[in-house]
Amino acid sequence: MTLKKNEAKKPFDASTVILVRSHPKESIQVLLVRRHQNQSFMPDVYVFPGGKLEKDDCDPDLEKLAPGSSKEDLCQKLGESDLFLSKSLGFYFAAIRETYEEVGILPGLAKKNEQISGLELLLQTDPAKYRTQLHSGFISFKDLALKHNLKFNFELLLPYSRWITPIEKPVRFDTIFFIAKLSDNQKASHDRIELTESLWISPSEALKRHQAKNLPLMPPTFKTLLELAEYNCVDHLMKSLNSSRIPIILPELFNSAKKQLAIFPNDPEYSLQNYKIPFYSGDISRLINKNGAWQAKSGPL
Secondary structure (H helix, E strand, O other), X not given: OOOOHHHOOOOEEEEEEEEEEEEOOOXXXXXXXXXXXXXXXXXXXXXXXXXXXXXXXXXXXXXXXXXXXXXXXXXXXHOOOOOOOOOHHHHHHHXXXXXXXXXXXXXXXXXXXXXXXXXXXXXXXXXXXXXXXXXXXXXXXXXXXXXXXXXXXXXXXXXEEEEEOOOOOOOOEEEEEEEEEOOOOOOOOOOOOOEEEEEEEOHXXXXXXXXXXXXXXXXXXXXXXXHHOOOOOHXXXXXXXXXXXXXXXXXXXXXXXOOEEEEOOOOOOOOOOOOOOOOOOOOOOEEXXXXXXXXXXXXXX
């Protein structure tokens, strides 16, 4: 039986961070992490760090840590006029918190802040020091941030896209994907609880390994890597996002005995009118998975 749209599970709000860095041989690299095979959602696949919003992420006390970032301005950057008004800061702080909890990096950390020099040193020498306390609930990220008087510049954390889990899925997320450039003084260290591996890799190499079936990916990660592979410079990538309106992508999924199909809102055969956008010849509008590897296609078969 086909699930009707009004019967779909309400998605959880979530944030994901695409960490990028320059590399002398590959121009651009991204950080991918592998989820533990025992995870209930997307087990044993490579993703970008992230997770769902928590109540503290929207706490008004955190606003003082992001001076100059109003909720209204952030809503506009996220592509919403008022839907996310009460949560706009929350999406940013969830992105920061989840990335720190999972890989020990604080994206968007203000670069010129003398008060956090001690924490900057800690991020270089022991990025996971507070992570165990965060996982155990002994300390909250809000408490940690306020204790160290962290300051964040959200201009360093740029919205890239918004993905909504297909309506057929029993667990759904409405996720903002951010892009952040890795600061020189930070290094990644995965948590070894939810994650079993982390690696810096060029988008093209990640796609190559996926086609060889030794780097499993889900459609949002695969499509994002396809897009990032078009850039040969981190600075050009970051500049391209300043004036871009982030797309909203709610795929339609179809399964048969031989293949899986993910259709995007720009596909001529996409049926959810509220999310549909124009199709232009040559644009990627669907993915086909045959024997464990996704392939990008333009338009209907």
